[in-house]
Amino acid sequence: MKKFATIMAVVLVSAFIGGVAFAAPASKFAAQVSSVALVDWTTATTGQDGYTRVLYTTIKTPNKKDLLVGASFETGLYTKTLVKSSAGILDTSTAVAGIKIKVSVDGVAVNPGEVIYDKRAQTLSAKLGGILESCTDANGDGTIDILTECTFSDEEIELILDTMGAHHFNFVAANLEPGNHVVEVWAKIETLTQAAAGLADAKALVGKGSLTVEEVKATNTSDGIVFLE
Known part of the structure; x- marks a missing residue:
């Protein structure tokens, strides 16, 4: 009986230690990476307030820890x-x-909040004389009045910019x-487009x-982190 009791004690201790060893530890780092485009060419995203989720991960922390979150995108x-x-x-x-x-984090926006990663506002203006199509001496006076006796078609100027870049920002x-x-x-x-006689696309x-x-x-200050507002 003594031998059996000793074996049982060893088994119980081993089970307890094993339970502690396999408990989920706090995480120090987590990441998610995409090698494909997350949002294809579009004029606007849909979702709550126009936002769509593109990446996510989970992390386990002990008490009173902070998270430094980096978000990098093309x-x-x-x-x-x-x-x-x-x-x-x-x-x-x-x-x-x-x-x-x-x-x-857990559904609550973290500092510094909404960040503009990329933006371009492009405006093109022009006063054009037009392309001369034809002229007719309508009153037969032997002279041509360009303003009243000539026909013009519109001249056009077009500007297209197509750019790619990579941007990063830290959130806390x-x-x-x-x-x-x-x-x-x-x-x-x-996106926003405005045009009168011409065209606009974005x-x-x-x-x-x-x-x-x-x-x-x-640990730099009493709270460790300072948010300027």
């Missing part, structure tokens, strides 16, 4: 403006395209409660991207 902007006029009439076309990014979530946290990155594409995309989340503990 961004593409396409803007096209065309103006056309004749007889010195002013024509203006405008195309605006932009991409905003924000990060939330301070003094989190212990436990599992969901970190999400949201993207919003906004769109944007969010290409490859990465989300990195690091557990940190700031």
